[in-house]
Amino acid sequence: MIYRESGQYKTSYVNDSQIFPIKQDRYAVLAIIAFAFLVIPFIATPYFFSAILIPFLIFSLAALGLNILTGYAGQISLGTAAFMAVGAFASYNFMLRVPGMPILLAFILGGVCAAIVGIIFGLPSLRIRGFYLAASTLATQFFVVWCLTKVPWFTNNSSSGVITAQQIQILGFKFDSPQEKYLLVLAIVCVLALLAKNMVRSTVGRSWMAVRDMDVAAEVIGFRIMKTKLTAFAVSSFYCGVAGALYAFCYLGTVEPEAYNLDLSFRILFMVIIGGLGSILGSFFGAGFIVLLPIFLSFVVHATGLPNSVTSNVELMVFGALIIFFLIVEPHGLARLWQIGKEKLRLWPFPH
Amino acid sequence: MSDSGNRKIGDVILKVDNISLSFGGVKALTNISFDVREHEIRAIIGPNGAGKSSMLNVINGVYLPQEGTITYRGEQRRDMNTHAAAASGIARTFQNIALFTGMTVLDNIMTGRNLKVKATFLEQALWIGRARKEEMEHRRVVEEIIDFLQLQHVRKTPVARLPYGIKKRVELARALAAEPTMLLLDEPMAGMNVEEKQDMCRFVLDTNDQFGTTIVLIEHDMGVVMDISDRVAVLDYGKKIGDGTPAEVRSNPDVIKAYLGAH
Known part of the structure; x- marks a missing residue:
């Protein structure tokens, strides 16, 4: 009854192309963001910040990056973690080697480095697609991790190959506690999510979707396929790079190249598939599902009082079953499920 | 005939000369020449596999012909690319x-x-x-x-x-959004019922009439072609076998032979 758009007339195209055209959505999202910024920092425990909220936000950002490439531009990538690694290690080296480097700039430059690597490894996409492209992005994954492990300069000659992320300091303010780091990550994720939304609702985004859906037609109406695909690789890798840097600086603290292995790439790909391809909101749903569900499950399973050896396996089985269940119920991901729910809600409780 | 409006057919806007296109050993087009005048509706007809769609693909740069030239608005070229074609005001719809x-x-x-x-x-x-x-x-x-x-x-x-x-109509809309000077329509009425065909005909004629768009049309429905086009080119096995007004084409013995297989 409350979720209605009746009476909300759009009298200009500006009004009609808002990010959340329905008033209730707009207020709900604003309320969630306000809650995340103003209330959560005061009520959450340090464990909650560093084990749940920070990884959730960072994975959302990485999933958003991959979603731009795979969901919007239709280019499958298995190299997400590699782009994250480039972002992390580039940021680390910028901080290390450039005196007085502001940390936010280092994150951005880390993202730019990832974007450059993304463009280089995106070049095969001009000739190949689908599974073959996925296989070639797999090369990115192995090459980057190998390169970071073998060239000691990247890890500042650390004997174990492990780097310790520098302290985060912005305008003299130190971000030490999980709470402060959470706020920093949240702010960055909000800004980048907004930019991504703007991209997908303007010509850039339409060019990605056009190439995804029908590349010959896209070319005939004037999109440049090469530019479009490489832009998608660059933007996607930038997002992954920033996410990788945050992963090192705000979540792990000390990190080795192996942390960004194929496993992580697959996890992020699952997030995108489960959350919903081609949906910004879906990236957050997917990250929430993959990050939060195992924690929730372990909580529930442990409460049953079964022995430890049993519970850890039960967790994995239930998790796997749930993924399969959701994909059968809605192959287009949680975002579509959410959308269908909203459409139903608009009519509820009336039958038509 | 569609000379109902007050549109004036102008000079030659597109001229293709001696176009030959082959894929490996298969000759899709052999030595095709024809021209399109500004503001006219020009139909290309022919049996299946005659090379009609290939011709459109050559005009807007999807295929690169081995021989021949295309002159569009005074500019002669052989290697039209899709982007250049779109930028110079050629839009199209597709058969599928x-x-x-x-x-x-x-x-x-x-x-x-x-x-x-x-x-x-x-x-x-x-x-x-x-x-x-x-x-x-x-x-x-x-x-x-x-x-x-x-x-x-x-x-x-x-x-x-x-x-x-409706999809067919959306595709026409997408092509029109570019405000093209020339519109290539590849079987805009294929698979439609009579009413849908009538609607589509009206939209094509209105486009031609209101925006002055030059239209190159591939169509199998002879009734439609004869009704709305100013001139018709007939292809068969990649060769041009007839060209002229609908009346001329209809009485051309080669065309009758190609279509009816008569002697």
Whole structure:
């Protein structure tokens, strides 16, 4: 009854192309963001910040990056973690080697480095697609991790190959506690999510979707396929790079190249598939599902009082079953499920 | 005949000379020459596999012919590329609908405006400056086309959910969004029922009449072709076997032979 758009007339195209055209959505999202910024920092425990909220936000950002490439531009990538690694290690080296480097700039430059690597490894996409492209992005994954492990300069000659992320300091303010780091990550994720939304609702985004859906037609109406695909690789890798840097600086603290292995790439790909391809909101749903569900499950399973050896396996089985269940119920991901729910809600409780 | 309006057929706008195109050993087009005059509706007909679609693909740069030249608005070239063709005002629709199925009707038509977008990537990401203003400006033009082709009711529907006839219309809308000087229509009425065909004919004629768009049309429905086109070129096995007004083509013995297989 409350979720209605009746009476909300759009009298200009500006009004009609808002990010959340329905008033209730707009207020709900604003309320969630306000809650995340103003209330959560005061009520959450340090464990909650560093084990749940920070990884959730960072994975959302990485999933958003991959979603731009795979969901919007239709280019499958298995190299997400590699782009994250480039972002992390580039940021680390910028901080290390450039005196007085502001940390936010280092994150951005880390993202730019990832974007450059993304463009280089995106070049095969001009000739190949689908599974073959996925296989070639797999090369990115192995090459980057190998390169970071073998060239000691990247890890500042650390004997174990492990780097310790520098302290985060912005305008003299130190971000030490999980709470402060959470706020920093949240702010960055909000800004980048907004930019991504703007991209997908303007010509850039339409060019990605056009190439995804029908590349010959896209070319005939004037999109440049090469530019479009490489832009998608660059933007996607930038997002992954920033996410990788945050992963090192705000979540792990000390990190080795192996942390960004194929496993992580697959996890992020699952997030995108489960959350919903081609949906910004879906990236957050997917990250929430993959990050939060195992924690929730372990909580529930442990409460049953079964022995430890049993519970850890039960967790994995239930998790796997749930993924399969959701994909059968809605192959287009949680975002579509959410959308269908909203459409139903608009009519509820009336039958038509 | 479609000389109902007061449109004036002008000079030759497109001229193809001695075009030959082959794929390996298969000759798709052999030594084809014809011209298209400004503001006219020019039909290309022929049996299946005659090379009609290949001809359109050569005109807008999807295929590169081995021999021959294309002269479009006084500019002669052999290697027309798709981007250059689109930029010089050639738009087209496809035989098998080539819409962007994951996008809404509105977004599909908006893609047709892409060459007129000047905002940089950064402006679009930040939704500032030209990006926002242009978006609204393009939206206004697109809405006019939506009105023109009567697509208001499906504006925000994803294309995948639309019936066939409407999809064909959306594809025409996307082509029109580019405000083309020449429109290549590849079987716009294929697979339609009589009413849908009538609607489509009306839209094609209106486009020609209101915007002065030159139209090159491939169609199998002879009734439609004879009714709406000014001149007809007939292809068979990649060769041109007839050219002229509908009446001339209809009485051309080669054309009758190709179609009816008569002696």
